[in-house]
Amino acid sequence: MQQSMRKILESESRAIANIPVSDAYDRAVELIVEHVYRRGGKLVTSGMGKAGQIAMNIATTFSSTGIPAVNLHPSEAQHxxxxxxxxxxxxxxxxxxGKTCEIIDLVHLTHNLYPQVPLIVITGNPDSELSAMADVTLATGASPEVCPLGLTPTTSTTMMTVIGDVLVVNxxxxxxxxxxxxxxxxxxxxxGRKSRGSEN
Structure with missing residues (x-):
């Protein structure tokens, strides 16, 4: 168990260190600041399955740090x-x-309603259909999952969370x-107590 734990920690740490750093982050942060902080809009996050859970976490973190945000389930968006x-x-x-059909459909629905709404995409596939429709793509680096089957979202969701943290902090x-x-x-x-200086 300890050997497995060390291997997992090393793999995920290496994956985080390999997330591509680019000026795409400057553009993503500026879009959020401009549309939400300056224009009074909000951040709308969305993902399907495990990615959807990360999207919800990012939305709630943004909301608690002064950027109104909601999570929109891509299937419920169609209803x-x-x-x-x-x-x-x-x-x-x-x-x-970058191929999730519910998210691709959500982009089309969004563009039909408000074509000017900018899209920031977090994906492991920057050459995907979804990336092609985005204003800004933030690539995870697509490191392999630590799941022994190579299927269960594990490393990928860790990187999505870290990218969300980078956006929030900046x-x-x-x-x-x-x-x-x-x-x-x-x-x-x-x-709440700590933020008010009364931790006890």
Whole structure:
């Protein structure tokens, strides 16, 4: 077990270190800051399956750090939930393959409603159909999954989470989000007490 754990930790650490660093991150952060912070829109995240769970986590983290965000299930979007979308929003779509049919359909639905809404894509396949439709593509580097079958989303979801963290932290930095701002949005629990300087 310990040997397996070390191997997994080494593999995932190596995968994170190999995430391509590019000016695409500057463009992605600027889109979020411009559309949400300056224009009063929101960030709409979406993904299918495990990627959808990462998308939801990214949305809730952004919301707690001053960037209003919602997670839109791509299938429910086809049954009316697309109505949450507004003209000044920006979308963050996650698909490891870049071929997820529900996400591709969501892009078409979005463009039919608001063609000007920009798309940021996190994917392991920067040459995919989804990437071709994106304004900005953030590539994970497509390191192999640590799953012994090479199938279960493991390493890929770790990299998606890290990329989400990079976006959140840099948007916080640019918008000047403070501890006091955090306290106003996170009243309960240990973090709420810590943000107000009363940890006990």
């Amino acid at each position: 009316g939930d697309l109505g949450v979308l507004q003209p000044n929003d920006v979308m963050l779509l996650i698909s490891n393959s 948007v916080m930095r640019i918008t000047g989000f403070t501890r006091e701002d955090y306290a106003l949005r996170h009243h309960g629990g240990y973090l």
